[in-house]
Amino acid sequence: MSRTQPWRRRLDAIQSVGRTRVLRTVTPTGPVTGVVDGQDVLLACSNDYLGLAWAPTVRHAAQGGGAGGSRLISGSRPIHQALEMHLEELFGRPALLFPSGYSANLAVFSTVCEAGDLLVSDALNHASIIDGIRLSKAHRQVVPHAEPHQIPQGARLVAVEGLFSMDGDTPVFADYPKTPWLAVDEAHAVGCLGPNGTGVAAAQGVQPDILIGTFGKAYGASGAFVVGSQDLKELLINAGRSFIYTTALPDPIAAMALAGVHAATDALREKLSLNATRLRDGLHTNGWSVLGQHHIIPVVVGPSAMDLSQRLLQQGILAPGIRYPTVPIGQERIRFTVSAEHTEADIDQIIAAMDSPNSS
Ligand SMILES: Cc1ncc(COP(=O)(O)O)c(C=O)c1O
Incomplete structure (x- = not known):
């Protein structure tokens, strides 16, 4: 054999x-x-x-090489700082970069809840959200798609997508309970929807506790970011394993991402x-x-x-x-x-x- x-x-x-x-x-x-x-x-x-992956401003922005290490060792570069600062201006809150949306979701959903919390996930959430949730120590419950009235009392966190990737629909955030933390993966919405392209939640006047965005779609590059409070940012830097134990976004990609955000x-x-x-x-x-x-x-x-x-x-x-x-x-x-x-x-x-x- x-x-x-x-x-x-x-x-x-x-x-x-x-x-x-x-x-x-x-x-x-x-x-x-x-x-x-x-x-x-x-x-x-x-x-x-x-169409920004083809735009000269994005393509010609690529300069430099690999980061050579994780952000916490030797891989934090000026371009990362510039990109995070620009996102902070755009979204109005601190931002943290990730090499991909997949790794951002792994970090967020495996880290923010503790044992004993209840983490609730929409049935149509992306595989990267599901995998992050699987790594969490919290109790988990999947609720039917777009049925926020089924979210149980006592939930600590509710996870949804801003623009669902396979059904193309959006949550009606007014129907969601106000007590749990709200995490919105805006991978398919940032750049495209909402004021200055800040996503579906912003379009509905809602500021999620946690917003995940990617650079690999509308912004024409690759990589991702998480927006939230300073405490969220520091928690992910200190406890988000898929932030800590991975090589930082390469400089050329971060520069393309910054150009993409400007060009949207x-x-x-x-x-x-x-x-x-x-x-x-x-x-x-x-x-x-x-x-x-x-x-x-x-x-x-x-x-x-x-x-x-x-x-x-x-x-x-x-x-x-x-x-x-x-x-x-x-x-x-x-x-x-x-x-x-x-x-x-x-x-x-x-x-x-x-x-x-x-x-x-
Ligand atoms: C909703 C959603 N979240 C996260 C991701 C992962 O993003 P990335 O491709 O940057 O890993 C995707 C990718 O298709 C997605 O559709």
Whole structure:
């Protein structure tokens, strides 16, 4: 028996239920275009919502090298300080950088609650929130999606996303209890929604106790940040294991992130919103039922999602099917995302390719 036979057995089990994941190389040729397997494609699935990953100001900002250590050893650089100070001005409270949204969520949700606390999580929260919660010593309870009245009395912390990544909807924060701490992962909202792009909670006049944002989506770079009180920042520096025990964000990435935050303007947000409305309306007119609001535009089609995605690719549109375990069985979907850089003709091309549910 080969040494890796157990791994092959597990891979075979994944394959036997048709859930093998494979990597696909996308060579970018513009903010919303690329080449996949020699074919030109229009990207309809990128999280680069404002097109900033292609913007010269962001690309040319990259300078320097790796940080060479964790923030607490030798890796805290002037660019980290500059970026944190700028975020503090933008969000009005102290900010702490992380190498990724995944590591930010691990640190926050594993650290802030103690044994005996009750930590409540929306059923559709991202895997990084779930994994952080799994590392917490607190009691945990998952409540059905968007049903804040089900949050039990005595909860210490409630975790939600600002713009849910798979359903594209937003919490109504007025319906949430005021006593528990509120942690909002605004990964898909910062840069795009709310005053100066500060997120969905801010758009509703709510200041969460903990806000998690990422640079890898609208800001066109990579990495993440947590905003909250000075005590939260110091707690994460002292007890957040995925902050303490990891190499700091590389200087070029931090510089790109800072340029991305500067480049995220109201004009781009306005264009993003117009494009989202155009695609939503067009799909709706074609007879599709579309979830959520804003720039994440999920079309739930069930098990045929992978076939539909393949047909879109044949028409030059990249929009992979999303399936279990990312979404529940039976709710497989095409998750379209728009960018401020899509033209009206790009959006109309996607609408034309999604002609009618009856032909799928
Ligand atoms: C809601 C949410 N939180 C966190 C993350 C993780 O962010 P990152 O890609 O920076 O690790 C993602 C990534 O897709 C996400 O969708």
